[in-house]
Structure formats: structure tokens, C-alpha cells
Amino acid sequence: MSDGRADVLVRRVRWLDRYRRAIALAGAAALAITMIFASSWLLGSDWPVLHARLLAIFAAALCWWLIEVALAWVTAVWETEADRLLRDRGLPPMRVVKR
Numbered sequence: 001m002s003d004g005r006a007d008v009l010v011r012r013v014r015w016l017d018r019y020r021r022a023i024a025l026a027g028a029a030a031l032a033i034t035m036i037f038a039s040s041w042l043l044g045s046d047w048p049v050l051h052a053r054l055l056a057i058f059a060a061a062l063c064w065w066l067i068e069v070a071l072a073w074v075t076a077v078w079e080t081e082a083d084r085l086l087r088d089r090g091l092p093p094m095r096v097v098k099r
Contacts, residue, residue: 009082016075024067032060 035042035056043052 006082006085009078009085013075013078013082016071016078020068020071020075024064024071027067028060028064031063032056035059 036053039047039049039052039056043055
């Protein structure tokens with residue numbers, strides 16, 4: 001009884017399952033590169049370069065984990081909604097029982 005919404009959600013879940021890791025790693029890499037180049041501006045020039053780069057790497061790892069968790073949550077929500085739409089058959093048919 002689905003009107004195509006379940007099919008769209010199933011395709012979204014498959015796509016997100018396929019590309020979730022790449023999306024998370026790309027976001028973390030972009031943050032790491034940005035923080036490495038902007039660390040002297042953000043932290044000041046008196047910070048040691050090694051500490052600033054380690055902080056950037058740590059922030060990128062944390063960002064990667066947060067993106068993975070957020071995308072897994074979105075996948076679970078879409079999967080649950082698609083399953084509900086596929087299994088929803090409405091009310092059972094009425095049967096008249098004569099006694």
C-alpha cells in the first residue's frame with residue numbers, strides 16, 4: 001500500500017550505506033586540512049606547531065566519529081520509516097460471522 005515513499009527511502013538507505021564512510025572521512029579530512037592551515041590564526045603564533053597539528057588531527061578524528069554517528073542515526077530512522085511503510089496494510093478486512 002505504499003505510494004513510492006518506501007521505495008525512495010529504501011534507495012536512500014542503500015545509498016547512505018554505500019557512501020557513509022566516504023562522506024565521514026571527507027568531512028574529517030576537510031576539517032583537518034582547514035585546521036592545520038588555520039591553526040596559527042586560531043591558536044596564536046605562540047603555540048608549538050606539533051601541538052597545533054596534533055590538536056587538528058584529534059579534532060578531525062572526533063569530527064569523523066560524530067559524522068559517522070549522525071549518518072548511522074539518519075540511516076536507522078529512514079530504515080525504520082521504510083519498514084513501517086512497507087508493512088502497513090491498514091486495518092484488517094472485516095468479516096461477518098453469523099452465529
